[in-house]
Amino acid sequence: MSSSSLKVVPQPVRRQVEDGLRAAIISGRFLPGDHLPDRMLCETFGTSRSVVREAVRLLEAEGLVVVHPNRGPFVAILSxxxxxxxxxxxxxxxxxxxxxxxxxxxxxxxxxxxxxxxxxxxxxxxxxxxxxxxxxxxxxxxxxxxxxxxxxxxxxxxxxxxxxxxxxxxxxxxxxxxxxxxxxxxxxxxxxxxxxxxxxxxxxxxxxxxxxxxxxxxxxxxxxx
CATH class of the missing domain: 1.20.120.530 (GntR ligand-binding domain-like)
Known part of the structure; x- marks a missing residue:
């Protein structure tokens, strides 16, 4: 793959989506158990699927999101x-x-x-x-x-x-x-x-x-x- 075909996303964009998604979960905009499909998140934050998926991975590592195989990401439910x-x-x-x-x-x-x-x-x-x-x-x-x-x-x-x-x-x-x-x-x-x-x-x-x-x-x- 040539370097010209690679899309480099500035770190601030990824950070903005990560912070925005975290804030939406903490504030209750997205409730425990809510599905977080790529398309909805892309529309919400006005960015690409790759950026959204990176943000989801980061929040999964924090425990705020869980990703179910073949179902996608959901807001974590705390017992x-x-x-x-x-x-x-x-x-x-x-x-x-x-x-x-x-x-x-x-x-x-x-x-x-x-x-x-x-x-x-x-x-x-x-x-x-x-x-x-x-x-x-x-x-x-x-x-x-x-x-x-x-x-x-x-x-x-x-x-x-x-x-x-x-x-x-x-x-x-x-x-x-x-x-x-x-x-x-x-x-x-x-x-x-x-x-x-x-x-x-x-x-x-x-x-x-x-x-x-x-x-x-x-x-x-x-x-x-």
């Missing part, structure tokens, strides 16, 4: 058992990151984390779920970066992608936002005291509370199906 496993590992990693942040974060990182937390405090019941998820994502990016543990940062980052559907599920509960603000506030208070033990405990408590809400909703959906 109650999957959610329990994810939250258990997330609690351990998030506590480790919080402990590291309390010990090693710079003054600038602490100030930035407080500023993002204030955005969460300012959110209202009608704040779009996508905006809330963006705030939480930035909070975790700062927390892990300031932890000084590159391995924990990488592992938690990968897990939070897998956990994104569950975070959206827990935030769908009308009472969850004020609870989240209070729980994250406990994390911030412990960080400002530079207390790694209390920070780790507050991180674990937050994750366990989110897990309880998400698993309850998953159980209710399963019973109603």
């Amino acid at each position: 109650e058992e999957d959610a329990t496993d994810i939250y258990e590992v997330r609690a351990a990693l998030e506590a480790l990151a919080g402990e590291g942040f309390a010990l090693r974060a710079t003054d600038e990182q602490r100030a930035t984390l407080r500023a993002v937390y204030q955005e969460l405090c300012d959110a209202r019941a009608d704040t779009p779920r996508e905006a809330l998820l963006d705030i939480k994502q930035r909070f975790y990016e700062i927390l892990t970066a300031g932890s000084g543990n590159a391995l924990a940062t990488r592992m938690l980052g990968q897990l939070l992608i897998r956990n994104s559907q569950l975070r959206a599920t827990s935030l769908s509960s009308p009472d969850r936002l004020p609870e989240t603000v209070e729980e994250i506030g406990q994390v911030i208070d412990a960080i400002e005291k530079r207390d790694p033990v209390a920070t780790g405990a507050a991180c674990r408590a937050h994750v366990r509370a989110a897990a309880a809400v998400a698993i309850r909703i998953l159980r209710e959906r399963s019973s109603a199906a």
